[in-house]
Amino acid sequence: MAIATGDTRDRIMTVARLMVQDRGYGGLSFRDLASDVGIKSASIYHYFPTKGELGSALAARYTSDFLGYLDGLLADGLDQKTCIQKYTAVFGQTVRNENRMCLGGIMAAEFKELPEEVRIEVVKFGEANVGWLVKVLSLTQSGGGDAVKRQALAIFAAVEGAQLIARSRGDATIYDAIIETYRESALLP
Template identity: 35%
Template structure:
Protein backbone atom coordinates (compact mmCIF):
# COMPACT_ATOMS: atom_id res chain seq x y z
CA UNK A 1 0.00 0.00 0.00
CA UNK A 2 1.17 3.51 -0.77
CA UNK A 3 1.86 5.96 2.01
CA UNK A 4 -0.15 9.17 1.66
CA UNK A 5 3.05 11.26 1.69
CA UNK A 6 4.31 9.52 -1.46
CA UNK A 7 1.35 10.14 -3.75
CA UNK A 8 1.27 12.50 -6.71
CA UNK A 9 -0.78 15.71 -6.91
CA UNK A 10 -3.41 13.95 -9.02
CA UNK A 11 -3.60 11.05 -6.57
CA UNK A 12 -4.03 13.56 -3.77
CA UNK A 13 -7.03 15.06 -5.58
CA UNK A 14 -8.44 11.52 -5.79
CA UNK A 15 -7.90 11.09 -2.04
CA UNK A 16 -9.55 14.46 -1.36
CA UNK A 17 -12.61 13.45 -3.39
CA UNK A 18 -12.81 10.03 -1.74
CA UNK A 19 -12.53 11.58 1.71
CA UNK A 20 -15.52 13.85 1.08
CA UNK A 21 -17.52 10.96 -0.33
CA UNK A 22 -16.73 8.75 2.65
CA UNK A 23 -17.75 11.50 5.06
CA UNK A 24 -21.03 12.03 3.23
CA UNK A 25 -21.93 8.50 2.09
CA UNK A 26 -19.55 5.97 3.63
CA UNK A 27 -17.30 3.40 1.97
CA UNK A 28 -20.15 1.43 0.47
CA UNK A 29 -21.88 4.56 -0.82
CA UNK A 30 -19.39 5.65 -3.47
CA UNK A 31 -17.67 4.25 -6.53
CA UNK A 32 -14.69 5.09 -8.68
CA UNK A 33 -17.19 6.63 -11.12
CA UNK A 34 -18.19 9.11 -8.39
CA UNK A 35 -14.56 9.96 -7.70
CA UNK A 36 -13.78 10.32 -11.42
CA UNK A 37 -16.64 12.80 -11.86
CA UNK A 38 -15.50 14.90 -8.90
CA UNK A 39 -11.84 14.95 -9.92
CA UNK A 40 -12.51 15.31 -13.63
CA UNK A 41 -10.49 12.31 -14.77
CA UNK A 42 -11.35 8.94 -16.26
CA UNK A 43 -11.88 5.89 -14.05
CA UNK A 44 -8.78 4.05 -15.40
CA UNK A 45 -6.68 6.97 -14.18
CA UNK A 46 -7.90 6.35 -10.65
CA UNK A 47 -6.96 2.68 -10.98
CA UNK A 48 -3.50 3.81 -12.07
CA UNK A 49 -3.05 5.55 -8.71
CA UNK A 50 -5.06 3.17 -6.54
CA UNK A 51 -5.52 -0.34 -7.88
CA UNK A 52 -8.39 -1.05 -5.51
CA UNK A 53 -11.04 0.90 -3.65
CA UNK A 54 -9.76 -0.62 -0.41
CA UNK A 55 -6.28 0.81 -1.04
CA UNK A 56 -7.80 4.23 -1.73
CA UNK A 57 -9.91 4.15 1.43
CA UNK A 58 -6.93 3.00 3.50
CA UNK A 59 -4.86 5.94 2.24
CA UNK A 60 -7.76 8.29 3.02
CA UNK A 61 -7.91 6.97 6.60
CA UNK A 62 -4.13 7.02 6.94
CA UNK A 63 -3.89 10.66 5.86
CA UNK A 64 -6.90 11.61 8.03
CA UNK A 65 -5.23 10.06 11.08
CA UNK A 66 -1.96 11.86 10.37
CA UNK A 67 -3.71 15.22 10.05
CA UNK A 68 -5.73 14.59 13.19
CA UNK A 69 -2.58 13.78 15.16
CA UNK A 70 -1.04 17.05 13.98
CA UNK A 71 -4.11 18.89 15.28
CA UNK A 72 -3.75 17.15 18.64
CA UNK A 73 -0.18 18.44 18.89
CA UNK A 74 -1.45 21.94 18.14
CA UNK A 75 -3.98 21.62 20.95
CA UNK A 76 -1.21 20.59 23.34
CA UNK A 77 0.83 23.61 22.28
CA UNK A 78 -1.97 26.11 22.76
CA UNK A 79 -3.91 24.81 25.79
CA UNK A 80 -2.61 23.97 29.23
CA UNK A 81 -5.62 22.82 31.24
CA UNK A 82 -7.23 19.46 30.57
CA UNK A 83 -10.73 20.90 30.12
CA UNK A 84 -9.41 23.40 27.54
CA UNK A 85 -7.73 20.60 25.64
CA UNK A 86 -10.84 18.45 25.73
CA UNK A 87 -12.96 21.37 24.56
CA UNK A 88 -10.53 22.07 21.70
CA UNK A 89 -10.69 18.38 20.81
CA UNK A 90 -14.49 18.58 20.54
CA UNK A 91 -14.11 21.63 18.29
CA UNK A 92 -12.34 19.39 15.75
CA UNK A 93 -15.45 17.23 15.52
CA UNK A 94 -17.70 20.28 15.41
CA UNK A 95 -15.72 21.73 12.51
CA UNK A 96 -16.16 18.52 10.52
CA UNK A 97 -19.86 18.30 11.36
CA UNK A 98 -20.48 21.93 10.41
CA UNK A 99 -19.47 21.07 6.83
CA UNK A 100 -22.80 19.75 5.51
CA UNK A 101 -23.17 17.44 8.52
CA UNK A 102 -20.14 15.43 7.46
CA UNK A 103 -19.01 12.71 9.82
CA UNK A 104 -15.52 11.83 10.95
CA UNK A 105 -13.90 9.70 8.22
CA UNK A 106 -12.94 6.95 10.64
CA UNK A 107 -16.23 7.16 12.53
CA UNK A 108 -18.08 6.60 9.27
CA UNK A 109 -15.76 3.77 8.28
CA UNK A 110 -15.98 2.28 11.76
CA UNK A 111 -19.75 2.05 11.39
CA UNK A 112 -19.18 -0.08 8.28
CA UNK A 113 -16.34 -2.19 9.73
CA UNK A 114 -18.09 -5.53 9.26
CA UNK A 115 -18.16 -4.98 5.49
CA UNK A 116 -14.75 -3.35 5.07
CA UNK A 117 -11.53 -4.95 3.83
CA UNK A 118 -8.94 -5.61 6.54
CA UNK A 119 -6.55 -3.00 5.13
CA UNK A 120 -9.16 -0.29 5.76
CA UNK A 121 -10.14 -1.58 9.20
CA UNK A 122 -6.47 -1.55 10.20
CA UNK A 123 -6.17 2.17 9.40
CA UNK A 124 -9.44 2.93 11.20
CA UNK A 125 -8.16 1.11 14.28
CA UNK A 126 -4.99 3.20 14.17
CA UNK A 127 -7.10 6.36 14.25
CA UNK A 128 -9.11 5.26 17.26
CA UNK A 129 -6.03 3.97 19.10
CA UNK A 130 -4.22 7.30 18.61
CA UNK A 131 -7.23 9.26 19.81
CA UNK A 132 -7.86 7.07 22.83
CA UNK A 133 -4.19 7.19 23.83
CA UNK A 134 -4.20 10.99 23.61
CA UNK A 135 -7.49 11.41 25.46
CA UNK A 136 -6.44 8.97 28.17
CA UNK A 137 -3.25 10.95 28.76
CA UNK A 138 -5.17 14.24 28.92
CA UNK A 139 -7.69 12.77 31.38
CA UNK A 140 -4.91 11.27 33.50
CA UNK A 141 -2.98 14.55 33.59
CA UNK A 142 -6.18 16.45 34.41
CA UNK A 143 -7.07 14.13 37.29
CA UNK A 144 -3.53 14.25 38.71
CA UNK A 145 -3.57 18.06 38.57
CA UNK A 146 -6.98 18.19 40.24
CA UNK A 147 -8.52 19.81 37.15
CA UNK A 148 -10.89 16.93 36.39
CA UNK A 149 -13.10 15.23 38.93
CA UNK A 150 -14.51 11.86 38.06
CA UNK A 151 -14.58 8.42 39.57
CA UNK A 152 -14.06 7.02 36.08
CA UNK A 153 -10.60 5.90 35.09
CA UNK A 154 -8.76 8.05 32.54
CA UNK A 155 -9.27 5.31 29.96
CA UNK A 156 -13.01 5.22 30.66
CA UNK A 157 -13.22 8.99 30.33
CA UNK A 158 -11.39 8.75 26.99
CA UNK A 159 -13.63 6.00 25.63
CA UNK A 160 -16.78 7.76 26.81
CA UNK A 161 -15.74 11.12 25.36
CA UNK A 162 -14.73 9.75 21.97
CA UNK A 163 -17.93 7.69 21.75
CA UNK A 164 -19.99 10.71 22.77
CA UNK A 165 -18.47 12.92 20.06
CA UNK A 166 -18.74 10.33 17.29
CA UNK A 167 -22.29 9.52 18.37
CA UNK A 168 -23.29 13.18 18.55
CA UNK A 169 -22.31 13.54 14.90
CA UNK A 170 -24.45 10.56 13.86
CA UNK A 171 -27.45 11.63 15.94
CA UNK A 172 -27.10 15.24 14.78
CA UNK A 173 -27.14 14.13 11.15
CA UNK A 174 -30.01 11.70 11.71
CA UNK A 175 -32.14 14.33 13.40
CA UNK A 176 -31.09 17.03 10.91
CA UNK A 177 -29.97 19.21 13.81
CA UNK A 178 -27.81 22.26 13.26
CA UNK A 179 -26.00 21.66 16.54
CA UNK A 180 -23.44 18.92 16.72
CA UNK A 181 -20.77 17.56 19.02
CA UNK A 182 -19.71 20.84 20.67
CA UNK A 183 -22.87 21.23 22.74
CA UNK A 184 -22.85 17.61 23.86
CA UNK A 185 -19.15 17.89 24.73
CA UNK A 186 -19.81 21.02 26.76
CA UNK A 187 -22.47 19.25 28.83
CA UNK A 188 -20.17 16.28 29.43
CA UNK A 189 -17.18 18.42 30.37
CA UNK A 190 -19.28 20.20 33.00
CA UNK A 191 -19.63 16.86 34.78
CA UNK A 192 -15.85 16.41 34.80
CA UNK A 193 -14.50 19.79 35.75
CA UNK A 194 -13.86 21.36 39.10
CA UNK A 195 -16.15 24.33 39.77
Protein backbone atom coordinates in the same frame (compact mmCIF):
# COMPACT_ATOMS: atom_id res chain seq x y z
CA MET B 1 -17.26 19.90 -7.11
CA ALA B 2 -14.56 19.32 -9.77
CA ILE B 3 -11.06 20.09 -8.58
CA ALA B 4 -8.61 20.99 -11.35
CA THR B 5 -5.32 21.89 -9.67
CA GLY B 6 -2.58 20.15 -7.70
CA ASP B 7 -1.27 16.65 -7.57
CA THR B 8 -3.76 14.10 -8.94
CA ARG B 9 -3.26 11.61 -6.10
CA ASP B 10 -3.90 14.32 -3.52
CA ARG B 11 -6.95 15.55 -5.43
CA ILE B 12 -8.33 12.01 -5.54
CA MET B 13 -7.81 11.65 -1.79
CA THR B 14 -9.34 15.04 -0.99
CA VAL B 15 -12.49 14.39 -2.99
CA ALA B 16 -12.72 10.77 -1.79
CA ARG B 17 -12.49 11.89 1.85
CA LEU B 18 -15.38 14.30 1.37
CA MET B 19 -17.41 11.58 -0.38
CA VAL B 20 -16.83 9.07 2.40
CA GLN B 21 -17.61 11.65 5.08
CA ASP B 22 -20.90 12.31 3.28
CA ARG B 23 -21.91 8.88 1.90
CA GLY B 24 -19.84 6.40 3.86
CA TYR B 25 -17.24 4.01 2.49
CA GLY B 26 -19.94 1.96 0.77
CA GLY B 27 -21.02 5.07 -1.14
CA LEU B 28 -17.54 5.72 -2.52
CA SER B 29 -17.76 5.26 -6.28
CA PHE B 30 -14.68 5.41 -8.51
CA ARG B 31 -16.90 6.68 -11.32
CA ASP B 32 -18.28 9.58 -9.26
CA LEU B 33 -14.84 10.23 -7.83
CA ALA B 34 -13.25 10.42 -11.29
CA SER B 35 -15.98 12.77 -12.48
CA ASP B 36 -15.50 15.10 -9.51
CA VAL B 37 -11.71 15.07 -9.86
CA GLY B 38 -11.94 15.57 -13.63
CA ILE B 39 -10.17 12.40 -14.75
CA LYS B 40 -11.20 9.08 -16.31
CA SER B 41 -12.30 6.29 -13.96
CA ALA B 42 -9.47 4.06 -15.14
CA SER B 43 -6.96 6.72 -14.07
CA ILE B 44 -7.86 6.22 -10.41
CA TYR B 45 -6.62 2.62 -10.62
CA HIS B 46 -3.17 3.96 -11.50
CA TYR B 47 -2.99 5.56 -8.05
CA PHE B 48 -5.18 3.16 -6.09
CA PRO B 49 -5.50 -0.31 -7.66
CA THR B 50 -8.36 -1.20 -5.28
CA LYS B 51 -11.01 0.61 -3.32
CA GLY B 52 -9.49 -0.95 -0.20
CA GLU B 53 -6.12 0.65 -0.90
CA LEU B 54 -7.80 4.03 -1.34
CA GLY B 55 -9.83 3.57 1.84
CA SER B 56 -6.75 2.55 3.80
CA ALA B 57 -4.77 5.54 2.50
CA LEU B 58 -7.66 7.87 3.36
CA ALA B 59 -7.98 6.59 6.90
CA ALA B 60 -4.21 6.64 7.48
CA ARG B 61 -3.89 10.23 6.25
CA TYR B 62 -6.94 11.32 8.25
CA THR B 63 -5.45 9.81 11.40
CA SER B 64 -2.07 11.39 10.77
CA ASP B 65 -3.54 14.83 10.04
CA PHE B 66 -5.90 14.69 13.01
CA LEU B 67 -3.23 13.50 15.41
CA GLY B 68 -0.91 16.23 14.14
CA TYR B 69 -3.55 18.80 15.03
CA LEU B 70 -4.16 17.25 18.44
CA ASP B 71 -0.48 16.96 19.30
CA GLY B 72 -0.13 20.61 18.33
CA LEU B 73 -2.62 21.50 21.04
CA LEU B 74 -0.48 19.78 23.65
CA ALA B 75 2.71 21.29 22.22
CA ASP B 76 1.13 24.73 22.58
CA GLY B 77 0.87 24.06 26.32
CA LEU B 78 -2.91 24.37 26.44
CA ASP B 79 -4.67 23.29 29.61
CA GLN B 80 -6.87 20.22 29.79
CA LYS B 81 -10.18 22.06 29.50
CA THR B 82 -9.05 24.03 26.43
CA CYS B 83 -7.67 20.90 24.76
CA ILE B 84 -10.97 19.08 25.25
CA GLN B 85 -12.95 22.09 24.02
CA LYS B 86 -10.85 22.25 20.85
CA TYR B 87 -11.15 18.48 20.43
CA THR B 88 -14.94 18.56 20.55
CA ALA B 89 -15.01 21.68 18.35
CA VAL B 90 -13.27 19.82 15.51
CA PHE B 91 -15.97 17.16 15.52
CA GLY B 92 -18.63 19.87 15.61
CA GLN B 93 -17.07 21.67 12.66
CA THR B 94 -17.17 18.45 10.64
CA VAL B 95 -20.91 18.03 11.16
CA ARG B 96 -21.41 21.72 10.33
CA ASN B 97 -19.53 21.16 7.06
CA GLU B 98 -22.47 20.00 4.90
CA ASN B 99 -23.60 17.54 7.60
CA ARG B 100 -20.53 15.35 7.21
CA MET B 101 -19.17 12.80 9.69
CA CYS B 102 -15.72 12.20 11.04
CA LEU B 103 -14.06 9.84 8.55
CA GLY B 104 -13.03 7.42 11.30
CA GLY B 105 -16.51 7.40 12.80
CA ILE B 106 -18.39 6.85 9.56
CA MET B 107 -16.01 4.06 8.57
CA ALA B 108 -16.35 2.49 12.03
CA ALA B 109 -20.12 2.35 11.46
CA GLU B 110 -19.43 0.18 8.39
CA PHE B 111 -16.65 -1.82 10.04
CA LYS B 112 -17.94 -5.31 9.16
CA GLU B 113 -18.16 -4.44 5.47
CA LEU B 114 -14.70 -2.85 5.23
CA PRO B 115 -11.70 -4.58 3.67
CA GLU B 116 -9.13 -5.69 6.24
CA GLU B 117 -6.61 -2.98 5.29
CA VAL B 118 -9.24 -0.30 5.95
CA ARG B 119 -10.31 -1.90 9.24
CA ILE B 120 -6.73 -1.75 10.48
CA GLU B 121 -6.57 1.99 9.83
CA VAL B 122 -9.97 2.63 11.43
CA VAL B 123 -8.81 0.87 14.59
CA LYS B 124 -5.63 2.98 14.56
CA PHE B 125 -7.76 6.14 14.37
CA GLY B 126 -9.70 5.11 17.48
CA GLU B 127 -6.53 4.14 19.32
CA ALA B 128 -4.88 7.45 18.41
CA ASN B 129 -7.86 9.40 19.75
CA VAL B 130 -8.02 7.44 22.98
CA GLY B 131 -4.24 7.70 23.41
CA TRP B 132 -4.34 11.47 22.97
CA LEU B 133 -7.25 11.80 25.37
CA VAL B 134 -5.32 9.77 27.96
CA LYS B 135 -2.46 12.28 27.67
CA VAL B 136 -4.86 15.19 28.11
CA LEU B 137 -6.69 13.61 31.04
CA SER B 138 -3.34 12.80 32.65
CA LEU B 139 -2.56 16.51 32.79
CA THR B 140 -4.73 16.66 35.92
CA GLN B 141 -5.02 13.01 36.91
CA SER B 142 -2.05 11.03 38.13
CA GLY B 143 -1.18 7.61 36.84
CA GLY B 144 -2.89 7.24 33.50
CA GLY B 145 -4.18 3.85 34.61
CA ASP B 146 -7.24 1.90 33.59
CA ALA B 147 -9.71 4.47 34.92
CA VAL B 148 -8.16 7.21 32.75
CA LYS B 149 -8.16 4.90 29.71
CA ARG B 150 -11.82 4.04 30.28
CA GLN B 151 -12.69 7.73 30.62
CA ALA B 152 -10.78 8.51 27.41
CA LEU B 153 -12.65 5.77 25.55
CA ALA B 154 -15.96 7.04 26.94
CA ILE B 155 -15.19 10.58 25.76
CA PHE B 156 -14.21 9.38 22.29
CA ALA B 157 -17.35 7.24 21.99
CA ALA B 158 -19.56 10.02 23.32
CA VAL B 159 -18.20 12.63 20.91
CA GLU B 160 -18.51 10.31 17.90
CA GLY B 161 -22.03 9.41 19.03
CA ALA B 162 -23.04 13.04 19.44
CA GLN B 163 -21.86 13.72 15.91
CA LEU B 164 -23.83 10.76 14.56
CA ILE B 165 -27.04 11.84 16.28
CA ALA B 166 -26.67 15.45 15.09
CA ARG B 167 -26.05 14.24 11.55
CA SER B 168 -29.07 11.94 11.61
CA ARG B 169 -31.22 14.91 12.59
CA GLY B 170 -29.55 17.27 10.10
CA ASP B 171 -28.95 19.77 12.88
CA ALA B 172 -25.45 20.67 14.08
CA THR B 173 -26.87 22.55 17.06
CA ILE B 174 -27.88 19.18 18.49
CA TYR B 175 -24.19 18.26 18.59
CA ASP B 176 -23.43 21.42 20.55
CA ALA B 177 -26.28 20.74 22.98
CA ILE B 178 -25.14 17.16 23.57
CA ILE B 179 -21.54 18.26 24.16
CA GLU B 180 -22.71 20.89 26.64
CA THR B 181 -24.72 18.21 28.46
CA TYR B 182 -21.59 16.04 28.63
CA ARG B 183 -19.75 18.97 30.24
CA GLU B 184 -22.57 19.61 32.72
CA SER B 185 -22.65 15.94 33.70
CA ALA B 186 -18.82 15.87 34.06
CA LEU B 187 -18.17 13.33 31.29
CA LEU B 188 -16.05 16.07 29.71
CA PRO B 189 -13.64 18.12 31.80
